[in-house]
Amino acid sequence: MSDAARGRDVAVQRVAVLGTGLVGGSIGLALTARGVDVHGHDRDASRLARAKELGAVTLTFDVLEDAVAGVDLVIVAVPVSAVAEVASAALDAGASLVTDVGSVKGPVVRDIEVARPDLASRFIGGHPMAGSEQEGVDGARADLFVGATWVLTPTASTDERAYTQLHEFVRSLGAEVVTITPEHHDVLVALVSHVPQLAASTLMDVATAHEEEHRTLLRLAAGGFRDMTRIAAGHPGIWPDILGANREAVLDALDAYLAALQSARDLVAGDDRSGLLSLLERARSARRSLPVGAAIANDLVELRIPVTDRPGVLAEVTTLAGRLGVNVADVEIAHSLEGGAGVVVLVVAADGAGALEAGLHDLGYATSRNALP
Amino acid sequence: MSDAARGRDVAVQRVAVLGTGLVGGSIGLALTARGVDVHGHDRDASRLARAKELGAVTLTFDVLEDAVAGVDLVIVAVPVSAVAEVASAALDAGASLVTDVGSVKGPVVRDIEVARPDLASRFIGGHPMAGSEQEGVDGARADLFVGATWVLTPTASTDERAYTQLHEFVRSLGAEVVTITPEHHDVLVALVSHVPQLAASTLMDVATAHEEEHRTLLRLAAGGFRDMTRIAAGHPGIWPDILGANREAVLDALDAYLAALQSARDLVAGDDRSGLLSLLERARSARRSLPVGAAIANDLVELRIPVTDRPGVLAEVTTLAGRLGVNVADVEIAHSLEGGAGVVVLVVAADGAGALEAGLHDLGYATSRNALP
Numbered sequence: 001m002s003d004a005a006r007g008r009d010v011a012v013q014r015v016a017v018l019g020t021g022l023v024g025g026s027i028g029l030a031l032t033a034r035g036v037d038v039h040g041h042d043r044d045a046s047r048l049a050r051a052k053e054l055g056a057v058t059l060t061f062d063v064l065e066d067a068v069a070g071v072d073l074v075i076v077a078v079p080v081s082a083v084a085e086v087a088s089a090a091l092d093a094g095a096s097l098v099t100d101v102g103s104v105k106g107p108v109v110r111d112i113e114v115a116r117p118d119l120a121s122r123f124i125g126g127h128p129m130a131g132s133e134q135e136g137v138d139g140a141r142a143d144l145f146v147g148a149t150w151v152l153t154p155t156a157s158t159d160e161r162a163y164t165q166l167h168e169f170v171r172s173l174g175a176e177v178v179t180i181t182p183e184h185h186d187v188l189v190a191l192v193s194h195v196p197q198l199a200a201s202t203l204m205d206v207a208t209a210h211e212e213e214h215r216t217l218l219r220l221a222a223g224g225f226r227d228m229t230r231i232a233a234g235h236p237g238i239w240p241d242i243l244g245a246n247r248e249a250v251l252d253a254l255d256a257y258l259a260a261l262q263s264a265r266d267l268v269a270g271d272d273r274s275g276l277l278s279l280l281e282r283a284r285s286a287r288r289s290l291p292v293g294a295a296i297a298n299d300l301v302e303l304r305i306p307v308t309d310r311p312g313v314l315a316e317v318t319t320l321a322g323r324l325g326v327n328v329a330d331v332e333i334a335h336s337l338e339g340g341a342g343v344v345v346l347v348v349a350a351d352g353a354g355a356l357e358a359g360l361h362d363l364g365y366a367t368s369r370n371a372l373p
Numbered sequence: 374m375s376d377a378a379r380g381r382d383v384a385v386q387r388v389a390v391l392g393t394g395l396v397g398g399s400i401g402l403a404l405t406a407r408g409v410d411v412h413g414h415d416r417d418a419s420r421l422a423r424a425k426e427l428g429a430v431t432l433t434f435d436v437l438e439d440a441v442a443g444v445d446l447v448i449v450a451v452p453v454s455a456v457a458e459v460a461s462a463a464l465d466a467g468a469s470l471v472t473d474v475g476s477v478k479g480p481v482v483r484d485i486e487v488a489r490p491d492l493a494s495r496f497i498g499g500h501p502m503a504g505s506e507q508e509g510v511d512g513a514r515a516d517l518f519v520g521a522t523w524v525l526t527p528t529a530s531t532d533e534r535a536y537t538q539l540h541e542f543v544r545s546l547g548a549e550v551v552t553i554t555p556e557h558h559d560v561l562v563a564l565v566s567h568v569p570q571l572a573a574s575t576l577m578d579v580a581t582a583h584e585e586e587h588r589t590l591l592r593l594a595a596g597g598f599r600d601m602t603r604i605a606a607g608h609p610g611i612w613p614d615i616l617g618a619n620r621e622a623v624l625d626a627l628d629a630y631l632a633a634l635q636s637a638r639d640l641v642a643g644d645d646r647s648g649l650l651s652l653l654e655r656a657r658s659a660r661r662s663l664p665v666g667a668a669i670a671n672d673l674v675e676l677r678i679p680v681t682d683r684p685g686v687l688a689e690v691t692t693l694a695g696r697l698g699v700n701v702a703d704v705e706i707a708h709s710l711e712g713g714a715g716v717v718v719l720v721v722a723a724d725g726a727g728a729l730e731a732g733l734h735d736l737g738y739a740t741s742r743n744a745l746p
Contacts, residue, residue: 130596149592188593192595220522224569276616
């Protein structure tokens with residue numbers, strides 16, 4: 001069966017990158033390195049020129065609509081507060097597939113679905129969980145995403161073909177795809193990114209504010225403190241936007257953190273050594289279970305899921321896998337869903353296949369499993 | 374002038390290491406590598422045997438008093454709660470110079486001064502600001518202290534000769550000495566070590582407690598979260614002791630952190646973007662001013678400070694330098710203080726010499742400055 005017949009689109013040949021900063025530039029570098037045409041557009045002409053100079057884009061465009069014309073994929077890599085507007089403009093210009101790389105997904109996806117109900121099926125929110133203390137396109141690296149987790153957030157209205165194409169594209173950059181709902185994404189990044197950023201910056205601020213002779217304190221700051229405050233050295237400009245867009249989830253996570261710190265304070269004040277030891281041991285155990293990379297396990301199995309004309313099947317199936325932490329190495333539609341019945345084929349890590357099958361059965365799907373050679 | 378005539382003791386030839394874990398073992402490895410005899414003692418015989426096997430000690434002793442006999446320097450590398458007792462035993466056994474490597478100094482130094490008023494002049498608290506996620510002597514490394522800051526906390530009762538000898542010893546391990554009071558040390562490490570440890574462990578605990586499907590959260594944890602929680606993976610066993618011994622300073626620092634986090638929460642809740650940006654920019658600026666290493670500046674000057682028979686001169690002069698963040702590369706007593714008048718010679722980084730001179734003048738000292746070739 002050919003790729004096309006299996007519902008697999010051929011690899012992208014031409015991509016528009018809107019916003020040529022660190023992340024947009026890194027995607028561009030990865031693409032130009034393998035001969036893909038990259039159309040660059042940026043509201044800052046000098047940044048765009050620099051991206052061209054560094055080889056992150058092959059052609060530059062002053063006008064967004066010109067950059068987008070005729071490309072297979074549009075990547076919106078602008079600050080969170082501008083994503084919905086830029087993505088909508090790309091959709092209006094006829095783009096067949098648009099994604100973004102912003103740190104907040106729920107409000108952005110909702111805004112686009114409200115503003116462009118007819119076109120939103122071609123927009124899929126994305127968020128590569130990779131960054132750098134560097135700023136701007138000069139910090140861009142072609143291998144920034146290798147081994148990184150890249151979240152995708154399709155919804156019930158997402159075009160199935162668009163999703164499989166984007167999944168394949170992200171995998172081609174060396175990243176592992178985790179598919180979850182926009183709302184679940186926002187709750188998780190509040191916990192693992194937004195609150196940690198506030199915690200690190202606040203810790204750095206407190207340490208220096210409470211020490212008259214800063215130089216002495218700074219000389220005592222060993223590796224642990226340096227590690228903890230490293231992200232405080234990053235680009236501050238992006239954060240007010242992100243924290244504003246994800247306010248509710250950030251406040252929930254921050255309140256949980258404040259309550260837990262207050263409990264830790266009570267343990268110290270009461271000299272509750274066994275309580276402190278329990279906390280530290282729990283945390284150590286959790287920290288040690290952080291996967292070293294996002295590498296797909298070696299053993300893969302294929303799950304085949306017959307589907308009928310239920311809307312949003314692919315989003316439902318893949319977000320279930322994401323929620324269960326099951327690694328999806330590949331996703332295909334065995335034949336078009338447009339006519340109704342079809343088969344979704346997921347290639348997943350063997351150790352999570354059982355849990356995923358059970359979850360799919362709960363949702364009313366049948367599955368069959370094949371070992372892969 | 375010979376080293377001896379300048380009040381400089383010859384380098385230590387025989388050292389006792391009491392407690393052969395990570396830090397004691399690392400000191401041992403650094404010493405045996407340059408041919409120093411290292412007498413090892415540990416209440417855990419198998420750990421001691423392992424230290425011998427790894428070459429961290431040259432001779433093992435079952436009895437503390439035997440290990441201490443005839444050595445130039447005793448290093449107490451046991452948990453904080455046991456330091457005062459072990460150091461007192463070493464002093465009782467006739468040790469001429471005893472130091473420790475514990476994370477809390479005030480209560481330990483006070484306990485020894487109260488318990489052994491006649492011998493406490495030979496004990497100087499110490500704290501190398503270096504560690505490892507490794508545990509025990511198997512994680513020991515001869516170069517653990519190269520470029521690290523090593524705090525010394527002499528007091529008014531400290532023997533001046535003992536201090537200069539210990540300063541030189543610490544420098545010989547590749548570390549930079551920062552001399553401050555025991556109480557100032559404890560306030561600073563609460564800010565840069567003890568509260569960060571609690572903050573990291575609590576953050577890790579909250580992140581996993583509030584996410585039903587841990588695997589998904591863990592896959593989203595990118596570099597920033599990993600950096601911030603790295604110390605949560607460390608050895609929990611040492612912390613209840615440390616937090617108990619430094620309770621007051623830890624509670625003060627923790628309360629400051631809680632208040633600052635609450636203020637940050639208010640900024641998020643009120644969508645105060647300029648307030649958030651100010652916080653993040655302040656923190657970035659402070660983080661970027663963290664020195665990369667503790668390296669001494671290239672330009673050094675010599676300050677000569679004539680002194681009379683004022684007690685605790687060396688502790689006063691060196692803790693002033695420590696408090697001002699002035700790097701002391703070398704310290705000597707130009708001739709014995711025992712007879713009354715003498716000259717303390719400090720070799721300091723040129724960029725801090727002016728501030729140190731001003732501080733010394735405020736304390737009633739005269740100074741003269743010589744450029745070093």
